[in-house]
Amino acid sequence: MELSSVDLSRMLTSMTLGFHIIFATIGVGVPVMISIAEWIGIRNNDEYYLLMARRWARGFTITVAVGVVTGTCIGLQLSLLWPSFMKVAGQVISLPLFMETFAFFFEAIFLGIYLYTWDRFKKPIYHWLLSIPVIIGSSASAFFITTVNAFMNTPQGFKLDGGALVEIEPLTAMFNPATPSKTFHVLTTSYLTAALILGSIAAFTVLKGRNGVYERKALKLTMAAGLVFALGTAVAGDVSAKFLSKHQPEKLAALEWHFETKPGADLLLFGTIDENNEVTKAIKIPGMLSFLAGSSLDHEVVGLDEFPEEVRPPLWIHYLFDMMVGIGFFSIIVSAGFIILDKMKNRNPYNKGLLWLILAGGPLSILAIELGWILAEVGRQPWILRGYIKVAEGVTSADNVGLTFLMFLGLYILLGVLTIIVLVKMFRNKPAEAELEDRFRGSSK
Amino acid sequence: MSLEVLGITVLWFFLYGYLIVASIDFGAGFFAYYGRVTKKEHLINHVISRYLSPVWEVTNVFFVFFFVGLVGFFPDTAYYYGTALLIPGSISLILLAIRGSFYAFSNYGSKDNDLYLFLYGATGLLIPASLSTALTISEGGFLKEEGGRVVFLAGKLFTSPYSWSVVVLAIVSVLFISAVFLTYYAWRARDLDALGVLRKFALFWSGPTILASLLVFASLKSHNPHHFENALDLWWMFGLSFICFAAAALFIIQGRNYGTAFIMVMFQFFFAFFGYGASHLPYILDPYISVSTSYTNDTMGRALVTAFIAGLVLLVPSLILLMRLFLFDADYVKGKK
Numbered sequence: 142m143e144l145s146s147v148d149l150s151r152m153l154t155s156m157t158l159g160f161h162i163i164f165a166t167i168g169v170g171v172p173v174m175i176s177i178a179e180w181i182g183i184r185n186n187d188e189y190y191l192l193m194a195r196r197w198a199r200g201f202t203i204t205v206a207v208g209v210v211t212g213t214c215i216g217l218q219l220s221l222l223w224p225s226f227m228k229v230a231g232q233v234i235s236l237p238l239f240m241e242t243f244a245f246f247f248e249a250i251f252l253g254i255y256l257y258t259w260d261r262f263k264k265p266i267y268h269w270l271l272s273i274p275v276i277i278g279s280s281a282s283a284f285f286i287t288t289v290n291a292f293m294n295t296p297q298g299f300k301l302d303g304g305a306l307v308e309i310e311p312l313t314a315m316f317n318p319a320t321p322s323k324t325f326h327v328l329t330t331s332y333l334t335a336a337l338i339l340g341s342i343a344a345f346t347v348l349k350g351r352n353g354v355y356e357r358k359a360l361k362l363t364m365a366a367g368l369v370f371a372l373g374t375a376v377a378g379d380v381s382a383k384f385l386s387k388h389q390p391e392k393l394a395a396l397e398w399h400f401e402t403k404p405g406a407d408l409l410l411f412g413t414i415d416e417n418n419e420v421t422k423a424i425k426i427p428g429m430l431s432f433l434a435g436s437s438l439d440h441e442v443v444g445l446d447e448f449p450e451e452v453r454p455p456l457w458i459h460y461l462f463d464m465m466v467g468i469g470f471f472s473i474i475v476s477a478g479f480i481i482l483d484k485m486k487n488r489n490p491y492n493k494g495l496l497w498l499i500l501a502g503g504p505l506s507i508l509a510i511e512l513g514w515i516l517a518e519v520g521r522q523p524w525i526l527r528g529y530i531k532v533a534e535g536v537t538s539a540d541n542v543g544l545t546f547l548m549f550l551g552l553y554i555l556l557g558v559l560t561i562i563v564l565v566k567m568f569r570n571k572p573a574e575a576e577l578e579d580r581f582r583g584s585s586k
Numbered sequence: 587m588s589l590e591v592l593g594i595t596v597l598w599f600f601l602y603g604y605l606i607v608a609s610i611d612f613g614a615g616f617f618a619y620y621g622r623v624t625k626k627e628h629l630i631n632h633v634i635s636r637y638l639s640p641v642w643e644v645t646n647v648f649f650v651f652f653f654v655g656l657v658g659f660f661p662d663t664a665y666y667y668g669t670a671l672l673i674p675g676s677i678s679l680i681l682l683a684i685r686g687s688f689y690a691f692s693n694y695g696s697k698d699n700d701l702y703l704f705l706y707g708a709t710g711l712l713i714p715a716s717l718s719t720a721l722t723i724s725e726g727g728f729l730k731e732e733g734g735r736v737v738f739l740a741g742k743l744f745t746s747p748y749s750w751s752v753v754v755l756a757i758v759s760v761l762f763i764s765a766v767f768l769t770y771y772a773w774r775a776r777d778l779d780a781l782g783v784l785r786k787f788a789l790f791w792s793g794p795t796i797l798a799s800l801l802v803f804a805s806l807k808s809h810n811p812h813h814f815e816n817a818l819d820l821w822w823m824f825g826l827s828f829i830c831f832a833a834a835a836l837f838i839i840q841g842r843n844y845g846t847a848f849i850m851v852m853f854q855f856f857f858a859f860f861g862y863g864a865s866h867l868p869y870i871l872d873p874y875i876s877v878s879t880s881y882t883n884d885t886m887g888r889a890l891v892t893a894f895i896a897g898l899v900l901l902v903p904s905l906i907l908l909m910r911l912f913l914f915d916a917d918y919v920k921g922k923k
Contacts, residue, residue, distance in 0.1 A: 206690030209643055210683035213650055220657055221675050224668030228661045232882050235658030236889050242651045243897035249643040250904045254911055261911075274904070311889040538735045539672040552680050556687055563691050 147533045149542040150222040153549060155518075157215045159511060160553045164208030166510050169283045169328070170335025171201050172252075176272035178362060183265050188581045189358045191265075192573060195580075197339060198256060203563055205252065207556050212245075214549070222542070226525050226535030229306065233299045234292045236311040241285035248278025280328060287327045290517070291319035295388050296526050322384040323517075326377040330513065333370035334506040337472060339363045341503025344496045352491065355573035360491075361483060364499070368476035374469055379433065386434030389527070390443035392520040395454040396462045397430055398423075399444050406430040406442040411463055414456055454520045461516040468509035475502055589891065590881040593659040594870070596894060597652055598863045604648035605859060606763060606852060611645045612710035613764020615685070617787065619707025622700070626783055633772045633780045635693065641912065642689055644905075646682070656870075658890050662880035666871055670729050670738040671720065678716040685709040711757055718756035722749045725810045726872030748802070748809035755798035759855070762791040766834065766851045770844040785838060792835050796828070799858065810872065816865035823861030830854035 144152075175197045182190030220227050231238075251274040262268050292298075298314030299306045340363030347356045385393035393399070398409055398420055408430040412423025428438035435442070445453055475498045482490035521527055525535045587595075614634045621630045657664045667675075684705055692702035723729065728743050729736055743749050765787035772780040807814040817824070834850035837843040868876040881887065 203690050205643070206687050209646055210686040213646060213686075214679050214683060216650055217653060217675060217679055220653070220664040220668035221672050222668075224665040227657060227664035227668065231657050231661035231664055232886060235654075235661070235882070235886060236893060238654050239658045239890055240893050240897070242647065242654050243893070243901065246644070246647045246651065246897075246901055247904060249647050250901070250908050253641055253643060254908055258911065306883070309883050309885045311886055537669050537672060539669050539738075541673055545672060545676045548676060548680060552683055556683065559687070559691055 144543065146538070146540075146542050147536045149546055150536045151532065153542060153546045154215075154218060154222055155515075156546070156553065157211065157218055157549060158514065160557070161208065161211035161215050162510060162514055163507055164204050164211060165283070166331045166334050166507070167201070167204045167338065168208040169279045169331035170333070171197060171204070171339070172272060172275045172279055173332050174335050174339055174363070174366060175201065176269065176276055177366060179269050179272060181362070183269055187358075188577060189355050189573075190362070192355065192577055192580065193359055193362070195259065196568070196573065196576070200564055200567065202256060203560055203567070207560055209249075211553075211556070221539075221545075222537050223525065223535045224537055226530055229530065230292070230526060232306050233296070233309055233311065233314045234289050237285040237288045237315050241282050241289075244278050244281035244285060246278075248275055248282060251275045251278060283327055283331060284324045287324045288315045288317070288320050291323045292317050293525065294323075294392075294517075294521055294527055295319040296529060301529070318388040319384060322377070322381040326374070326381055326513075329370055329373040329377045330506075330510060333367060333374050333472060334510055336363045336367035336370055337476075337502040337506040339503075340367055340476075341500050344499035344502075347491060348493070348496050348500065351572060351574075353574050355577065357491070360479070360499070364476045364479040364483075367472060367502070368480055371469065371473040371476055375473065378466065378469065382433045383435070386440075386442060389520075391445060391448045391452070392454055393434065394443060394445045394448075395456055395520060396458055396516065398456060398459055399430060399442060401446050402441065402444040404431060404439045404441040406434070406440075406444075408433065409459070412459075414459070418456070452523060454522050458516040458520050461512040461519075465509045465512040465516065468505045468512075471498075472502055472506060475499055589884065589887045590659070590877045591867075592891065593655075593881070593887060594863075594867070594877050596891075597655045597659065598860065600648055600652045600655065602856060602859050604645070604652060605855060607641070607645045607648060609714070609760040609763035610767045611642060611764075612714055613760045613762075614768060615689075615706045615710035616708075616761065617764065617768065617784075619703050619710075621783075622703060630768070630772070630780045630783050633768060633775055633777055633784075636771075636775070641908065642686070644908070646686060649682075655890070655894075659882055659887065660870055660875065660877070660880040661882055662875050663870060666729065666736055666874055667720070667723075669736040670723070672738075673740075674716060674719055674738075678713060681709045681713045681716060685713060711760070714756040714760045715753045718752050719743065719749065722746070722752045724866070724869070724871050725806070725813060726869070726874075727809065729871070729874070731874070746809065748805040751798065751801040751805045755795075755802050758791055758794040758798050762788065762795040763851060763855065765791055766838065766844075766848050769838065770848045773844045785841070788838050789835075792831075792838070796831060813865055813872070817861065820861045820865050823857045823864070827854050827857035827861065830857065 175194050178190045178197065179194035181187065182192075182194060251271055255268070255271040255275055258268055258271065292314055295318045296314070297317045298310040298312070300308045340360060343356050343359035343363060347360070382393065385396075397406075398412075398414060398418075399406055400418060405428045407428065408426040409420065410424040410426070412420050414420050431440040431442055432438050434440055475495070479490050479495060479499065482488045482492075482495070523531045523533075525532045618631050618634050620626075621634075688702045688705045688709075692699055692706060722743065723738075725748065728739050728746075728749075730739060731737070765784055769781060769784040769788050772778075772784050803814070803817070806817070830850045830853040834847040834854060837847035837850070866872075868878060870877060870880060882890075
């Protein structure tokens with residue numbers, strides 16, 4: 142099979158983003174968890190939580206490094222692979238891209254300070270305060286970069302006059318209709334994913350037979366945070382549905398296999414579709430799609446029939462959508478289950494079955510991030526800038542994209558494998574209990 | 587000053603900032619590896635890791651800032667450089683990625699892994715070499731536009747004396763800047779053994795730095811005579827650069843004022859870099875992109891400048907805090923914190 146430059150460029154961009162997004166998500170979410178743990182530790186004078194913050198931060202240094210370098214890769218690859226797109230879009234949307242580097246700069250500075258000043262302040266609360274700019278920096282970074290993606294979905298803030306861009310309004314472009322729902326969704330899911338990954342690690346440790354106070358506290362904290370963020374994610378999902386229905390109806394229609402514009406549209410769960418667009422084995426909830434899109438069972442939902450064939454997104458994104466939403470509900474149920482069992486007397490939240498589910502939550506939430514990202518991007522096809530530039534028009538004219546793809550594939554395999562090896566090595570022979578002895582109790586002897 | 591010149595000046599400042607902090611970082615990686623191979627590790631690597639650990643990520647940001655800003659202010663650069671530099675740009679990126687992550691792997695993960703340290707050291711020299719080719723290409727003659735496509739003339743780049751002289755200059759400058767800074771840092775840490783080794787490095791690389799600069803000038807004359815003429819008009823910038831170099835070298839030879847010596851080196855490169863940049867104008871990529879033709883629209887230009895000023899208000903105090911905690915805190919530098 143001969144792959145075109147467009148196919149290869151899409152593959153390379155997908156691969157870089159697909160790899161980077163794991164570390165970016167951790168980079169946005171984990172500082173929040175570290176900060177919460179340190180705060181509780183200082184408030185309650187509880188050395189378990191202080192140790193938790195330290196251990197999480199130690200692992201974080203590795204993932205953040207990979208996040209930084211892969212972020213640099215995608216930053217430059219946008220210009221290398223999509224030069225024509227960047228040339229046009231750069232005129233309108235370079236403001237948030239530029240601001241993202243500032244936020245990132247800010248975060249980098251304070252992260253450097255935070256990681257190397259654990260014992261340098263007389264009052265521990267000063268050290269905790271340093272986590273705030275780290276969170277602001279990383280979340281602002283996510284916010285700015287997501288506004289750029291939002292702009293690709295619902296571009297505004299400029300006019301086309303012949304081939305030239307006129308009446309450019311950078312802020313209008315940045316705060317386009319997709320911005321609120323997208324940034325909200327990205328932030329809540331990043332926090333959620335971080336909580337679930339950390340919870341997953343704690344569950345793994347307990348399942349391996351190390352069931353100490355440290356692990357239990359880690360589970361409680363991550364599951365409580367996970368529940369809050371999972372509920373936030375559900376709200377964000379709802380906001381997204383309403384946004385799509387209003388501003389990007391073809392994406393919602395493709396996600397939901399909704400062909401005809403009509404009021405009282407059904408929500409389809411699961412199912413399969415054949416080449417004649419016949420849906421089988423789906424669960425239908427009458428009127429629910431209308432309700433989600435417009436808060437009323439009679440709301441009219443625009444169907445794919447209003448769009449010419451060549452600008453309809455591919456229909457397979459429905460499967461991704463189902464899995465993503467499913468994982469979202471899974472995380473609500475598991476975290477709520479743990480919290481409820483923990484509150485009830487004579488119930489054991491540390492039973493094997495639940496721990497296995499919590500363990501699964503980490504990898505599943507990363508999977509959900511990947512699925513959500515793919516469906517957001519594929520759901521915009523064939524556009525790179527919806528309504529203005531198609532993907533094929535934005536691509537580089539350079540040869541050798543295939544070779545570049547292979548080089549980066551090698552890089553990501555290398556980084557992925559080494560990240561895991563280094564992280565495992567870092568913690569395998571250092572159980573929390575032993576470190577607690579060393580760090581907090583050893584000196585008093 | 588017009589907005590586009592202001593824009594390129596701001597970006598040039600950041601590239602200069604990257605030149606300094608990245609040189610320290612790149613060179614330090616090389617010296618750290620050299621230290622291990624020659625069994626002088628115990629003398630110098632402590633000083634190196636003490637400085638690098640908290641700041642390496644910040645270094646990377648200077649670079650990201652530069653290219654994002656460049657595409658923002660001058661969107662045409664994305665088109666020309668982006669199309670032309672797919673392969674060389676990707677190689678630089680991979681080297682940067684390996685370097686950044688292997689620093690973390692070796693520093694936080696397995697401290698004694700020779701391979702990690704080797705990759706960290708080797709990339710320290712390869713990255714400046716590969717990044718400097720972007721500046722070489724900006725002189726023109728290595729790209730051509732045919733049939734609506736931008737083609738990169740790799741063969742020409744590899745056989746050009748100018749191109750190689752820039753690579754040599756980039757590598758020796760990195761080692762020189764880094765050695766002078768680390769000499770200063772060792773002196774602050776009152777680590778006399780490290781000081782002795784690093785001071786020798788600094789002296790060793792000082793001569794080649796000047797020779798390499800002259801080489802670049804000589805080859806620029808034949809590669810881009812027009813730029814060379816412009817540079818001669820700014821002869822005083824390069825004169826100041828040389829005076830600063832001489833002062834720095836003198837201090838290091840005399841074994842005193844290491845802090846001033848490093849500041850002099852910063853000025854040496856400041857004058858040379860801005861002299862080079864100013865004489866390069868109006869072209870960003872000779873002859874395809876000039877600051878005036880490729881400048882983004884006015885609205886975006888103003889928005890970017892505003893964002894930049896707001897950003898500086900945030901960043902400058904943060905950077906000062908970072909430096910006070912790690913660079914100018916005598917106890918930290920000495921390893922007591």
